[in-house]
Amino acid sequence: MAILDILTLPDQALKQESAPVTEFDDELRAFIGDLEETRRNGPAAVGIAAPQVGYFRRVVIVDCSTTRKPVPNHGRLVLVNPEITHWEGYEMGREGCLSVPDYTGNVIRATHIHLLAQDPYGHDLEFDMEGYEARAVQHEIDHLDGMLFVDRVVSRRTDLFQRKVYQKGGKG
Amino acid sequence: MSNNWYMLTLIGEDKPGIVASVSKALFEHGLNLGETSMLRLGGNFTIMMMVSGVHGEADLRDRLKPVIEALGMCLHVDPIQAHLHEHLLPNIQVTVSGADRAGIVAQVTAALAAAGFNILDLESDVAGTQQKPVYIMQIAGVAEVPVEAIERALEPLRLDGVDVNVNAVETYIG
Structure with missing residues (x-):
C-alpha cells in the first residue's frame, strides 16, 4: 500500500473525464487499497476519487460514518462505475476538496x-x-466527469431569497 | 524589500466597470490583491480588499487618486498585519428572518457573543416590500459549544417572533 500524490488546482488533468472500469482484477483492487490509504492520509477527507491521484478510471471512495453528528450513511463505500439514476430536492452545503x-x-x-x-x-x-x-457521492462523481466543486460554488446571498425552510422556527 | 499589506475600502455609486478600473490601476502599479469582498449595497458598490505592495501608505494613495476620482469613489486605506492561507472553517450557521424592526442584529449577535460564537461571515438584507419589510440574515461562525447551546442562547429571540434556524455546518472534504 502506498500514499499517492494528489493533483491540485490548477492541474489541467483534474478537468479530464475518467473512463469506465472494465477489468475487475487484482491490479484494480491494489489501486483501491492505495486510494483508501491516500484518503485516510488527507486532512479530514471524507471521500476521494481516482482522478485526484492521476488514475483516470471511474472509482470513488466515500465514508460518511465519521461525521461529528451522525448522518444517514452506508458506511465506507468503494464505488466503481457509479451512476446516479435519480435526483430529488436540493440544498446548499459547504464543501472543500483535497x-x-x-x-x-x-x-x-x-x-x-x-x-x-x-x-x-x-x-x-x-x-x-x-x-x-x-x-459526497455527487462531489466525487463530479471528479470522474472532470468537474471541481469550485465550478459550482454559489454565493450565500443567492440563497437568501431561495432558501426553503424545512422546519419552521425549529432545528433545521 | 518586503511587501506591506493594506486594507483598501472603496465606496461609490454603482456603475459598470468599477472593479475593472480599480484592479487595472492596482496591477499597473505593481500591487497584488489578496482576499476581497465586493458587493452592491443600497445602490452603492462597496469594495474591501487586501492589497500588498512595496509602496508606503501616502504613495499608495497618490497612485490610486486618478482612478478613484475618475470613478467618483471614496477611498480609505489602512495598513494592516495580514496573512493569507489562514481561513477558519465555520462549524455553525445561523439564519434569521423576521419582520424588520430595530434591534434584531444587536439582539442576535449579543446572544451569539455571550455564547462564545465567533462570527466569520455575516450577510444581511432587507427583503419584502416598502410596506412590509423583512429582515433576513445569514451568519456563519465558529463556536466551541454544541449547536444546542447556541439554540438555547437564541431561544428568547424566537419567543419574540423572530424566525431563527441554527445548523451545524459539516463541511464535506473530498
Missing part, C-alpha cells in the same frame, strides 16, 4: 439520489442516499 487546499464554498446538491455502482469485484450495488452522503 485538490483545492485552503478553500471551501457553498454548493447546491440534490438531497436524495438513487445510485447504481459496482464493487471492486464487479458485483452490482444499488443505494438510496440522502443528505450529506448524497452530497
Whole structure:
C-alpha cells in the first residue's frame, strides 16, 4: 500500500473525464487499497476519487460514518462505475476538496439520489442516499466527469431569497 | 524589500466597470490583491480588499487618486498585519428572518457573543416590500459549544417572533 500524490488546482488533468472500469482484477483492487490509504492520509477527507491521484478510471471512495453528528450513511463505500439514476430536492452545503487546499464554498446538491455502482469485484450495488452522503457521492462523481466543486460554488446571498425552510422556527 | 499589506475600502455609486478600473490601476502599479469582498449595497458598490505592495501608505494613495476620482469613489486605506492561507472553517450557521424592526442584529449577535460564537461571515438584507419589510440574515461562525447551546442562547429571540434556524455546518472534504 502506498500514499499517492494528489493533483491540485490548477492541474489541467483534474478537468479530464475518467473512463469506465472494465477489468475487475487484482491490479484494480491494489489501486483501491492505495486510494483508501491516500484518503485516510488527507486532512479530514471524507471521500476521494481516482482522478485526484492521476488514475483516470471511474472509482470513488466515500465514508460518511465519521461525521461529528451522525448522518444517514452506508458506511465506507468503494464505488466503481457509479451512476446516479435519480435526483430529488436540493440544498446548499459547504464543501472543500483535497485538490483545492485552503478553500471551501457553498454548493447546491440534490438531497436524495438513487445510485447504481459496482464493487471492486464487479458485483452490482444499488443505494438510496440522502443528505450529506448524497452530497459526497455527487462531489466525487463530479471528479470522474472532470468537474471541481469550485465550478459550482454559489454565493450565500443567492440563497437568501431561495432558501426553503424545512422546519419552521425549529432545528433545521 | 518586503511587501506591506493594506486594507483598501472603496465606496461609490454603482456603475459598470468599477472593479475593472480599480484592479487595472492596482496591477499597473505593481500591487497584488489578496482576499476581497465586493458587493452592491443600497445602490452603492462597496469594495474591501487586501492589497500588498512595496509602496508606503501616502504613495499608495497618490497612485490610486486618478482612478478613484475618475470613478467618483471614496477611498480609505489602512495598513494592516495580514496573512493569507489562514481561513477558519465555520462549524455553525445561523439564519434569521423576521419582520424588520430595530434591534434584531444587536439582539442576535449579543446572544451569539455571550455564547462564545465567533462570527466569520455575516450577510444581511432587507427583503419584502416598502410596506412590509423583512429582515433576513445569514451568519456563519465558529463556536466551541454544541449547536444546542447556541439554540438555547437564541431561544428568547424566537419567543419574540423572530424566525431563527441554527445548523451545524459539516463541511464535506473530498
